[in-house]
Amino acid sequence: MTEIQYILNTFLLLYAGAMVFFMAAGFAMLESGLVRTKNTTAILTKNICLYSLACLAFFAVGYGLMYGDITDGDHAGAADFFFQVVFVATAASIISGTIAERMKFWPFMAFVGVLSAIIYPLQGNWTWGGGFLSELGFYDFAGSTIVHSVGGWAALAGVLLLGARHGKYGKNGKSNFIPPSNLPLATLGTFVLWLGWFGFNGGSQLAMATKSDVNAISTVFLNTNMAAAAGVVTAAIITQVLYKKVDLTMVLNGALAGLVSITAGPDYPTVWLAIVIGIVGSGLTMLAIPMFDKIKVDDPVGALSVHLVAGIWGTLAVGIFNPDVSFFIQLWGVGIIGAFVFVTSFVTWYIIKLAVGLRVSLEDETQGIDIAEFGQAAYTFDDYKQINSEGVR
Amino acid sequence: MTEIQYILNTFLLLYAGAMVFFMAAGFAMLESGLVRTKNTTAILTKNICLYSLACLAFFAVGYGLMYGDITDGDHAGAADFFFQVVFVATAASIISGTIAERMKFWPFMAFVGVLSAIIYPLQGNWTWGGGFLSELGFYDFAGSTIVHSVGGWAALAGVLLLGARHGKYGKNGKSNFIPPSNLPLATLGTFVLWLGWFGFNGGSQLAMATKSDVNAISTVFLNTNMAAAAGVVTAAIITQVLYKKVDLTMVLNGALAGLVSITAGPDYPTVWLAIVIGIVGSGLTMLAIPMFDKIKVDDPVGALSVHLVAGIWGTLAVGIFNPDVSFFIQLWGVGIIGAFVFVTSFVTWYIIKLAVGLRVSLEDETQGIDIAEFGQAAYTFDDYKQINSEGVR
């Protein structure tokens, strides 16, 4: 490899890593837009803290478990670590949405620490660290399974132990609609995630110093964009048909479902196939959201439907459409990673629950955890009328 | 061309394309900040859906019309398509602001489909596809005319058939001020657009693999920034002088007017000339906004003044200041593109109006189209006091 090639490959990781970092902002905006006003400070605090803790925990422990000794030549580059660490944080970000509006802060952070230091890197090693799934030929280009469904399984384990938000499901079993508080924020978050995904998927080529590498990255950018666009239009049409109204939160989740779906293999399909993969991913997510609600798995932002369901679909789609990849190996990879992450996460959540509890008190939940746990309302728009303790407006 | 040069040129398109993609978020934030609260979900939904549909329609039909067969060697690169497609979406984004607060969703989407598949690519072919305007020497580096004024003409045709918002113009002919709902969002949108414009203009060099290319890109970045900065300061001074108060929405439009103005030729001027072009563009926009209001063309976000007026100015400015470019050819290009886009857009809007109507009912408009057409309020900040159907807060 020439010096220029080394420079180009390194710069790709830095460029893409910075974009993936920005996905942390996207998750924070998306989730804070979808929860209620009274729980907004909480979700913002969780998002910036989980990103930070994930970085520290993956640096201190996780990277070594996933790729071997950090001083080792091949993987030791700071640029590579920077790119990898922002992926871990993405997996952790998925969880914060699902457990929103009722989980205590520090127990959540404890789980993020365990996920980033141990659970994520152990399963990541099986494929990206050169482990047994890699040897079997399991194909997950940028992490439909390794990042997105992993976050989904960990979130599912948590929410089963945590339970639904108070008042979400009535005594008659009816699901009460809890409206999102700030749709411009949620939309911004979706656009930021979409932007970051170019780095997430494009950077996963890991090199751009040959013509074939940079051509692959071009294909990845284009397919990523088109799968997302297809997910959006699909969601608009489905919600129009089913509910007689285009539903913006569903449309946002359609975009994300398209993105998650294409993530396992954005490099091989034609554009038309990428569009089909996005359409199916979005459609499955549109079905999964009411389905999870029906079985009373209360997921305030739809993260399970987007990251777990579309993540599985995207991984299997590689097995269906890419002739070089075995469908059964894909299924096996999805299953073994899912089983491992679900079980280890469940045990981790369970231990935390026994030790300190996961859930805020009913009183705090009713009041909103912003005031109860964080002491600050997210919005104080009535300050035109506020009088401070000195009697001064 | 060496392999490294190929890589650098391709990467430029991907880098710049991702930035231009992000302009979709900028338009969504700008427009949702400038409309009323009750029409915010609508404008957000339109923005994410128009971007997505524009991508699909331009891929399926438009690119072939503009640049010839997509499998053809020179233009077939995925990277090139990715960069081009985000431009189409920009043209479509301009329209959503002008028709905000009273147009139905699906008729708007139908127009976006026609614009992206047919109208935009046909006129784009005349210059960027090597057609007759290109042969005449018409110069539009990054699209003051081909993107921005095209969006403006299409919006103007639509708004003439659509009419003003109910209550905007009183029986005595007086224009009622309708305040924007969220200025932080509008400001954020402007900054995001400004950022994206570095990709929009910088990427339009289309290559960076020679010293002269990368020097040109540097000039483009700097001139783009300085024209915008000049537009801001101009708007601040003009509104201070005219209205005795610096008007933030005018300042934001001043930034955008500076950006649109420099877009036709950011590569040739000295920095001082770029500043002058930005000043004049901002000044014309400051005049055009009240002028459109006076003739009762109701443009809630000022998009016609920014994209159409400053777009024309910027294109003509190349003819004035660049000795290699004929003013009359510039004028001819502006005129022929304007006439073509206005007429075809008018016919398209008219057919849609006859077929399904363009406008929501007066009742829906009064209530706000968020609830009426999309079933969701954009903000639910009163949830501290909300009681759900179970009697639970």
Next chain:
Amino acid sequence: MTEIQYILNTFLLLYAGAMVFFMAAGFAMLESGLVRTKNTTAILTKNICLYSLACLAFFAVGYGLMYGDITDGDHAGAADFFFQVVFVATAASIISGTIAERMKFWPFMAFVGVLSAIIYPLQGNWTWGGGFLSELGFYDFAGSTIVHSVGGWAALAGVLLLGARHGKYGKNGKSNFIPPSNLPLATLGTFVLWLGWFGFNGGSQLAMATKSDVNAISTVFLNTNMAAAAGVVTAAIITQVLYKKVDLTMVLNGALAGLVSITAGPDYPTVWLAIVIGIVGSGLTMLAIPMFDKIKVDDPVGALSVHLVAGIWGTLAVGIFNPDVSFFIQLWGVGIIGAFVFVTSFVTWYIIKLAVGLRVSLEDETQGIDIAEFGQAAYTFDDYKQINSEGVR
């Protein structure tokens, strides 16, 4: 230098410069989220206008003072100017937060003009322009002192002449808590700044065309990220211990403190040392915020604690931990730059105060400067109930 190396170096400045530009959006969002609703339009207007004026003033006067004649070969590249000019704007952005909620617009702009044209470039010349501090071996990689503490000293001089917000300090000397109005915006601003900092610090390597350059940039990206992450977790722990609640605004300032701290030397430390530097910077900021409040220096956004205190710490830390750099030279650089900027800023503010006054009237301050000085409320969320002058909702 080969042509490819020239291209890579130039592109680095453009890439990083665009990211640093986006920090202007970050400051605007951070500050508008932390002030009261009634002063939000004002802070937004100040932020976009200060960026623009700083660009114009630095172009017209400042760059020449800092680096010599702008037509001079070595520094004349447009790409270099673009990267440098966004730094000036950062220094100016720091000030707008500290003087928020009570300073008049045009006097503020006058100061920004003087800072950008004269004060910033004169001291910048001492180190980055090859002046006497550079010759002494003063080390400030990306500007903990030259940008951040400079902004801090200028802000401190201003706030001493401006005084505290009305009602902030009671007659009994008690400090009244004034809650931030929009924490999602403030969080978004912090994430945007964090993103921009990769450009701010990474681009300060100024070259990436050798293996050692790009390796240095990788180290810079990683250390920048880890110092910020450490700052976040430190702030979460400290506020939990001190106040029994994790305080989001403190956490955001912890992130920024980590970023400011590492800025003087992100290129030399190990990751663990970068983490330590971030921890100490965040800890000092957590102490400084209540300390400034105690001595009645009213800084609505905590900018002095973040940019001045952590900026000094970061610069001294290079002297402590980098064996090639003298602690005393670092101390001397901090002191001489601080003395120069504080004195010249104080004189400038004082002249402006004498000439036209700095402060809005008590009546305007009480009403909120959005309506009084800018004529527009930042948010009009009650428009569901609005009736315009025609009696139409």
